[in-house]
Amino acid sequence: KLNPFLARFKERSDLNQYWYSKPTIQFMVDLCESHGQRIAFLSTPSIYFSLKNKELKENSVCFDIDEAFSKRVKPECYFKYDFNCPDDIPEALRGTFDMVVIDPPYITREVWQKYTDAVHLLLKRDENGELMGKILASTIQENREFMGELLAVKPLTFRPSIPNLVYQYNFYSNFEDERQDQ
Structure with missing residues (x-):
């Protein structure tokens, strides 16, 4: 049986989806x-x-440039997100998340720096101002070193499958889970 999202939404190459x-x-x-x-x-x-x-779905927010997704959720669960403009993230959303999940449309360090800026705006902080929260990200293996530098994440054993993409991606996280080693 097809995943309902995959059945409903077609990839848009113009958005690198x-x-x-x-x-x-x-x-x-x-x-x-x-x-x-x-x-x-x-x-x-x-x-x-x-x-x-x-x-969880109602407490979370989909940040994406593709406004087709805004029509499928309550307004407070979607934010039109241009990764080039992390400072456009509204104050009301800043510091309110305990986890971020990231898969940029491009894999360069410059793009990842902008996503890192967004992560720093979105994740909650402890009493010392340190980020606290979980990060799950997807990019190519060659980005391993700078992913550690930017987000303090490590590669997982589980390898994602992206059928229409030629590159092999890895998942990276800053937390432990027994499923990660599957």
């Missing part, structure tokens, strides 16, 4: 539903729209 496979989406949904209470989904609509936990 490439959807994960159904098993990869399920892997990410399971991690999100186990570790997040309020999640910022940055350029990861396939994961947001595949959440089964209704409360």
